[in-house]
Amino acid sequence: MGFLGKIIKGLSKSRESMIKEVKGVFGKGKLTDAVIENIEEKLLACDISIDVASAIMEHVRKEAKGEEIDSRQLLGWMAQATRDLLPATPAWVAKAKPHVILMIGVNGAGKTTTIGKLAHHYKAKGLKVMVAAGDTFRAGAIAQLERWAERVEVEIVKHQEGSDAASVAFDAYASAKARGTDVLIIDTAGRLQNKAHLMEELRKLVRVLRKHDESLPHECLLVIDGNTGQNAIQQGQGFNSIVKLDGLVVTKLDGTAKGGAIIPICREFGIPVFWVGVGEDLDDLIRFDREEYVQGLFLKDAESTELIPDPTALPEGTSASDFYLGV
Template sequence: MGLFSVIKQGLAKTRAALLGEIKGILGTGKVTDELLEQLEEHLIRADVGVEASFALTDALRENALGKSLSQDQILQILRNEANRLLVDPPPFVLQGKPHVILVIGVNGAGKTTTIGKLAHRFKAEGKKVMVAAGDTFRAAAIEQLEAWAQRSGAEFVRHQEGSDPAAVAYDACEAGKARGCDVILIDTAGRLHNKEHLMEELRKVVRVMRKHDESYPHDILLVIDGNTGQNTINQTKVFHQSFPLSGLVVTKLDGTARGGSVLSIASQLKIPIRWVGMGEKIDQLVPFSKTEYIDGLFENAMEQE
């Protein structure tokens, strides 16, 4: 993992963009209305979101308007406010044997990759893991998940291309129970929140799983692409109205300068961010930690090398 956390490494682009510009704006460090406005504008452009951007600049206004502070002091005020906006998710505990996790989200968000990485994480903890190819829409999707199953050493359940995803989920629950699995991860096809027939298909998946056990699925995780910006907030709200989401996974935070979006996601939605994707490799999914995230955004230049 090197000297810095995966989160901090992954946020290098965001940090460079955010800090570079903020430092330019801060100049000599006299906090004026003009400076606050520039900062607000920059934060919004950097996808921190309107609410979170206002919260950050308000904190600065309250604590420092008219004062001359060093850049470090100003950054510290911003960090403190970010710390207030974010919460660490409650610890993730397996609630059943098997613990069943349904993974949903829009097309290309990173669902299948996240399942592969999660399977790897649970295996590393000594768990018996099964992954199920509930994305029956394309043959390639089934094969993609199978490759992840092989890589992570997880059991694999599939049906044919075009078959009913609810049947796959049902069989996975049955097989997972029979084989004594600790965790079952169920993949689904990407879908837009406003396609009602596709949302209905997901509801059916959930209904069918509950025929096994009322507590299934223990988790419904929504995977969101950290690049998508403010749109994700609305999408997530609509998904959450249809399904009680138990957690979010924010992916692709490594490839983007918009990693500040996590602040807006966290401040506008009351759904815990469980894991964050920081690269395509199997070990580049890590539990979300607000301290590491805030360090990743604001930690100073000298440490960036």
């Protein structure tokens, strides 16, 4: 199943309702304030925040220029405005050997599960993968990652529970380098920004990892539970000051009919969504594709679209995760 098929598994309700709801409140005519307000409410109901909903409708208002329009044009402009709010997801490129991915986020966001899925994904591409049990804090966390490593059949580097997370990361890198590993994925303990000692631990982990190479980690992914809305945004902010975030993983989108949560999350952090989690199985991880997402939310099944082609779109038939430039 491709991106659209899978995300629609999670998004179908919001997609159908968004298109149906918009058509329900507006067929053809001039856009009145009442109609705009009504549509803003529909957007809020699918977890799009107030400021994002206003930004989308402001764009529509400008495009409509007070003239008579139909629902097809309206949905097209909404889609366009939404796309402009989302930074494009880059094609995945291995930056070195090993390419090091650091997973961070608050408790229970889905870090460890996503590592299992990612390890599976890269392994299926023929890459040699290693995972590092950098969550030495939570009881059972090492065993949990071990189960994933066994299931996916990738190597794992681990120390004792309660040991220094930074030295796990340091050792894992050395081991990955020595074994010719292509991708090393480092798990970390869930932490909230108000837990000073854990935030300090993360700072140390990055500092120690950089003793190997200043450019580490190559990819720092912030994992966010797509169900926690505005809360997730606030909780994630503290990580910015410790390590440069490259991309977001938004998990548990299968559990919600409100796929719109991606937009405010992405806008707030100003970085692209790299992956979307749509279930607990190995294959339930999708490389995010802005174009397909927007189409899925506003345009699928609409007879025609007014969407201008995305200048950064990948060639047809490819997805961002197909690109691997080995080094």
